[in-house]
Amino acid sequence: MSQSKSAAKPRLSTQTAWSVLSQGAVLALVMGIVYVLFSNTQENLALRGIESGFDFLGKEAGLPIGDSLIDYDPTRGYGYAFLVGILNTLFVSVLAIIFSTILGVFVGIARVSQNWLLAKVAAIYVETLRNLPLLLTLFFIYSVVLAALPHPRAALELVEGVYLSKRGFYLPRPLAEDGFVIFFIAALVAFALGLAFWRWAVIHKLRTGTSVPGFWGGIGIFVVLTGLAYVLTGRPVGSELPVYAGFNFKGGIAMKPEFASLLIGLVLYTAAYIGENVRSGIQSVQAGQIEAANALGVSSGVVTRMVLLPQALRVTIPATTNDYASLVKNSSLAVAIGYPDMVSIGGTIIGQNGQAVEIIAMWMAVYLTINLIISMGMNFVNARVQLAER
Amino acid sequence: MTDEARIFQPTPARPAPSGKIGAVAWLRENLFGGWKDTVVTVVLLALLILTVPKLIDWLFLRATYVGNAELCRQNGGACWPFIIDKFNVLMIGVYPQELGWRPAVCAIALLVLAGLTYTNRIRGIVLIAAWAILPVFALIMIGGAFGMQEVDQSLWGGLMLSIMLALVGVIVSIPVGVLLALGRYYGSPVVKSLCVAFIELLRGVPLITILFMASVMMPLFLPPDLVINNLLRIQIAMIMFSSAYMAEVVRGGLQAIPTGQTEASLALGVTRMHTIAFVVVPQALRHVLPPLVGRCIALFKDTSLVIIVGLLDFLGMIKNAALDTTWLGFQAEAYVFAAFVYWAICYSLSLYGRELERRGPAGQKR
Numbered sequence: 064m065s066q067s068k069s070a071a072k073p074r075l076s077t078q079t080a081w082s083v084l085s086q087g088a089v090l091a092l093v094m095g096i097v098y099v100l101f102s103n104t105q106e107n108l109a110l111r112g113i114e115s116g117f118d119f120l121g122k123e124a125g126l127p128i129g130d131s132l133i134d135y136d137p138t139r140g141y142g143y144a145f146l147v148g149i150l151n152t153l154f155v156s157v158l159a160i161i162f163s164t165i166l167g168v169f170v171g172i173a174r175v176s177q178n179w180l181l182a183k184v185a186a187i188y189v190e191t192l193r194n195l196p197l198l199l200t201l202f203f204i205y206s207v208v209l210a211a212l213p214h215p216r217a218a219l220e221l222v223e224g225v226y227l228s229k230r231g232f233y234l235p236r237p238l239a240e241d242g243f244v245i246f247f248i249a250a251l252v253a254f255a256l257g258l259a260f261w262r263w264a265v266i267h268k269l270r271t272g273t274s275v276p277g278f279w280g281g282i283g284i285f286v287v288l289t290g291l292a293y294v295l296t297g298r299p300v301g302s303e304l305p306v307y308a309g310f311n312f313k314g315g316i317a318m319k320p321e322f323a324s325l326l327i328g329l330v331l332y333t334a335a336y337i338g339e340n341v342r343s344g345i346q347s348v349q350a351g352q353i354e355a356a357n358a359l360g361v362s363s364g365v366v367t368r369m370v371l372l373p374q375a376l377r378v379t380i381p382a383t384t385n386d387y388a389s390l391v392k393n394s395s396l397a398v399a400i401g402y403p404d405m406v407s408i409g410g411t412i413i414g415q416n417g418q419a420v421e422i423i424a425m426w427m428a429v430y431l432t433i434n435l436i437i438s439m440g441m442n443f444v445n446a447r448v449q450l451a452e453r
Numbered sequence: 454m455t456d457e458a459r460i461f462q463p464t465p466a467r468p469a470p471s472g473k474i475g476a477v478a479w480l481r482e483n484l485f486g487g488w489k490d491t492v493v494t495v496v497l498l499a500l501l502i503l504t505v506p507k508l509i510d511w512l513f514l515r516a517t518y519v520g521n522a523e524l525c526r527q528n529g530g531a532c533w534p535f536i537i538d539k540f541n542v543l544m545i546g547v548y549p550q551e552l553g554w555r556p557a558v559c560a561i562a563l564l565v566l567a568g569l570t571y572t573n574r575i576r577g578i579v580l581i582a583a584w585a586i587l588p589v590f591a592l593i594m595i596g597g598a599f600g601m602q603e604v605d606q607s608l609w610g611g612l613m614l615s616i617m618l619a620l621v622g623v624i625v626s627i628p629v630g631v632l633l634a635l636g637r638y639y640g641s642p643v644v645k646s647l648c649v650a651f652i653e654l655l656r657g658v659p660l661i662t663i664l665f666m667a668s669v670m671m672p673l674f675l676p677p678d679l680v681i682n683n684l685l686r687i688q689i690a691m692i693m694f695s696s697a698y699m700a701e702v703v704r705g706g707l708q709a710i711p712t713g714q715t716e717a718s719l720a721l722g723v724t725r726m727h728t729i730a731f732v733v734v735p736q737a738l739r740h741v742l743p744p745l746v747g748r749c750i751a752l753f754k755d756t757s758l759v760i761i762v763g764l765l766d767f768l769g770m771i772k773n774a775a776l777d778t779t780w781l782g783f784q785a786e787a788y789v790f791a792a793f794v795y796w797a798i799c800y801s802l803s804l805y806g807r808e809l810e811r812r813g814p815a816g817q818k819r
Contacts, residue, residue, distance in 0.1 A: 086643040093647060100674045107673045178490050179483035180497050194750070194799035195792055196757040199768055203788045206775070210784075392659035399761055406661055419669040423662060431657040 104420065113417040120145070126411050128403045130319055141412055145422075148408035149429055155322065155404065156391045156433075159329040163390065164383075166334035171341020171379075185338065192335035197393055200332055205324035205400045215311050224304040224315065232318040233305035242296040249292035257285035321402040329390055336386045344379035345371065376448045384441035388434050405429060512789075522780050532783045536790050539774045543790075546610020546765050548595075552602065556613045559591040563616070571805055588621045606684045610765040612794065618766070619753040622691040626752075627745070629692065630699025631734060637700065638707045639729065648700070655697035660755055663690045668762040687759055695752050702744045706737030746806035750799050757795075767791065 108115055120142030127137050132150045135143070173185035192200065210229055213219060218228035224235035264277020293299075305315030318326075348371055356366045397404035409422040472478055484494045515530025525532035536543075545556050566583055569575050575583060595613070597603035609617070636648035655663065667690035668683060675681065681689075710733050718728040738745075760769035771791040775784040 082641055086641045089641075089647070090643050103676055104673045107675075107677055110677055176493075177483065177486055178493055181493050184497060184501075190800065191796065194796045194803065196754040196768065196795055198757045198760075199788065199791055199795060202768070202772065203792065207785045207788055395659040395661045396758070398661065406659070406665075410665065413665070413669055419665070420673065423666050423670055426662045426665075427654070427658045430659060430662070431654070434657045 111417065115418070115420065117421055119412075119416055119418055119421070124412070126408070126415070128408065129401075130322055130403055141416075144408055145405065145412070145425065148403060148405035151402070152391070152394055152397075152404040152406075152429075153433075155325055155329070155397070155402070156394050159326055159333065159390055159394070160387055162326070162330045163333035163337055166330060167337025167383075168341055170334055170338030171345065174338060174342045175345050189335045189338055192332055193339075197328060197332045198396055198399055201324055201328040201396055201400055204328050205320065209320045209324055215307060218307070218312075224302065226305060226307075226312065228312075229320065230311060231320050232323050233312045234316040234318070235302040235304050236314070236316045238301040238303055240299045240301050243299040246292050246296040246299045249296070250289045253285050253288035253292065256288065257281035257283075260284050319402075321397070321400050324400055325394065325397050325402050328396075329393060332393070333386055333390045336389075337383055340379045340382040340386065341375070343382075344375035344377075347378045348374045373448060380441060380445050380448060384438060384445070387437050387441070391433050391437065392430060522783075525783065531789070532780070532786050535774075535780045535783045535786055538780070539770075539777075539787075542611065543767065543770045543774060544611050545613045546770055547608050548610065548613065549604060549608070552604060555594045555597075555601075559594050560613075562587060562590065563620075571808075584624060588617070588624055591617060591620070606682055609684065611770045612767040614759075614764065615753070615756045615767040618688060618691055618756045618759065619749070621688060622695050622752050622756075623749050625692045626695035626699050629696035631703050631738070633696060633700035634703035634707060635729060635734070638704055652697045652700050655694055656701070660691075660694050660758055661761055663694050664758060664762045666690065683762075684764065687762060687764060691752070691756070691759075694755075695748065698748055698751070699745065702741050702748055703737060705744070706739075706741035707733065709740045710736050743806045743810040746802060746809060750802045750806075753799060753802070754795070767794070 105115075121140045123138055124141045124144040125137045126144060128135055128144065128147055130151060131147045132154055133147060135147050170185050170188060173181045174189065176182045176185070212227050212229045215226075215228040215230050218226040218233070220226055224233075226233040258281060261277040261281035264275040264280060268274050268277075303314050305312040305317070307313075352370055352374070353366060356370045357363075361370075394404060395406040398407040398410055401407070406426060409426055413419045413422050468474075472481075485491045511530050513531075515528055516533055517525045517528045517530060518533050520534050522532070522535070525534065541550060541553065545553055548556065566587055569583075570580060593599070594601075595604065595609065595617070596606065633648050633652060636644045637652065640648060664687060667686040671681070671686050671689075714732055714736070715728055718732045719725070723732070756766055757768040759766050760772065765773065768791060771787045774780070775787040
């Protein structure tokens with residue numbers, strides 16, 4: 064495949080002495096420019112009294128950070144503060160990728176729905192979100208939508224323990240009580256048994272032709288056994304409900320408005336793009352394929368799972384990889400609404416000690432690494448769904 | 454038997470069954486096709502009935518069109534006098550009001566040129582020349598030259614600045630992108646790896662980091678006595694960022710040109726340079742016009758990020774207006790207006806992109 068590709072590409076450059084010379088000249092020119100920039104930078108840094116090198120990472124940061132996944136206090140070093148930022152970037156990106164994929168799949172299916180109203184609502188959603196800057200969406204959510212929520216005193220209670228207020232969202236925190244480890248192991252075993260039953264059902268069907276409801280049976284086994292284990296180990300999962308005390312909620316999981324707006328904004332924006340990928344994937348499957356399957360009397364669930372999805376995913380996955388990568392990069396907009404992600408914390412550090420070169424190099428290194436990991440992961444998934452050519 | 458009887462007389466087709474035509478059938482087909490469809494339709498209708506009338510009520514019915522902040526608060530609806538009061542600032546920022554006619558002339562020129570382009574009145578070299586001259590004309594008009602009063606670039610702002618950044622960004626980054634794509638596709642190993650490194654590095658990091666680089670790091674790179682103002686540095690950053698993406702789009706076009714084209718051209722004795730410039734690139738660009746329009750939309754949306762490095766573009770002015778003490782509490786109106794403007798510009802661009810896609814690459818139809 065790759066051989067024929069390179070053979071098809073016209074060779075407009077030839078390896079002559081002239082070409083080697085010109086390449087050498089280009090390289091020398093670029094290296095010369097880099098050298099001039101480097102010496103300028105040295106001179107400028109000396110002029111402004113800015114240190115260089117990564118020694119500052121160990122120094123006391125003294126900057127307060129609102130949201131942190133790990134224990135942090137301002138006496139920690141700059142390097143540790145930057146790590147808090149990386150974790151926050153990763154945390155919001157992973158959550159946003161999960162939710163935007165779920166929403167995006169719904170939107171994509173809704174756009175090709177037979178239901179006129181549903182298709183129109185989905186189309187309006189996609190066309191609106193895709194044609195607005197993400198930053199505007201974030202500002203709108205942060206300073207109009209979330210600001211319109213009531214004060215914590217009169218917070219909206221969606222279900223018991225889930226509160227929405229302008230100071231943030233509050234969720235119950237699950238607590239592990241005595242016997243949780245035993246219950247957890249039992250649940251894992253139940254999951255393995257369910258999976259084994261499903262596999263057995265598939266093999267049994269291939270061997271004998273008789274169909275056993277393996278998928279639902281497996282889920283049934285898992286649910287029943289886990290429920291049984293839960294009761295037998297004495298209900299080991301409790302929850303800590305957020306309680307309004309003083310001026311704000313105490314306990315439970317608190318989602319600050321900055322984090323909530325960033326997450327909601329990223330999810331809504333990316334879901335519009337993923338929805339388009341899903342739609343074009345579905346529409347790329349020829350109608351004849353579905354009609355043929357229907358004509359053969361294949362049930363609609365099997366048509367979706369075995370005919371539509373495998374072919375649609377081939378179109379959807381590569382485009383979605385790009386959208387995941389953009390999502391991670393877009394999470395840097397956190398700086399505009401004050402969520403302490405990597406860019407926001409790095410920007411503060413630049414403001415304090417002026418070591419822009421080092422911080423920007425660290426940003427680039429982290430983003431390039433994340434992008435590389437995403438594309439490797441998605442290439443793996445992609446290789447599984449692509450047509451096996453013989 | 455008469456002659457008449459032998460002639461085949463088709464009986465007129467029966468009308469479609471009454472259940473298959475008309476409004477009721479349409480509803481049954483498209484909204485109530487089964488119990489699932491019905492449930493979805495009912496839920497969506499309920500949601501729309503709950504929200505849309507409230508929205509229309511706020512936007513138009515209870516809205517104030519003429520008056521002051523007091524009246525707006527009494528009426529409780531949207532406060533449009535706020536937008537009208539701030540309109541000039543939103544459009545041109547802190548640019549001197551008495552010179553406001555100069556950006557206005559540029560805006561009219563832009564609209565006329567956009568109209569001519571959309572209706573396909575001007576083509577080819579005239580089209581390209583007109584779009585290349587427009588930003589120069591705009592820079593002269595807005596910045597002042599040839600005896601016109603000069604306006605410092607720190608005073609440029611508002612929608613004018615957003616459009617300027619996007620326009621200059623697109624017009625400069627397309628040729629740069631073409632060069633990068635050519636370097637990546639045809640270049641010698643050294644040139645190729647330099648182009649690949651540039652493209653992948655810029656595509657791999659968020660625009661914000663590149664803007665930070667332009668505003669904090671670029672002054673460090675330059676000789677101490679050479680000072681480039683912030684706006685120009687940010688414009689350069691946007692051009693670099695955009696050209697990396699443009700290069701990838703153009704590369705797609707280069708790959709779509711069949712080998713026979715270059716082979717034929719080379720066989721006729723045309724030089725390599727001329728083959729690339731007059732055979733390959735024009736065809737490649739025609740192929741990728743729709744995605745190039747898509748990149749233009751993306752770049753225009755991205756200009757909103759410049760507020761993070763301290764420029765007051767349209768979104769920046771909107772944010773400022775929302776914090777004005779005389780009009781406190783009307784943030785929603787400001788953001789709704791911003792959304793409307795951004796949406797109108799981006800959506801019309803995307804309609805143009807679809808139109809180009811429908812027309813297809815020129816020269817294929819005979």
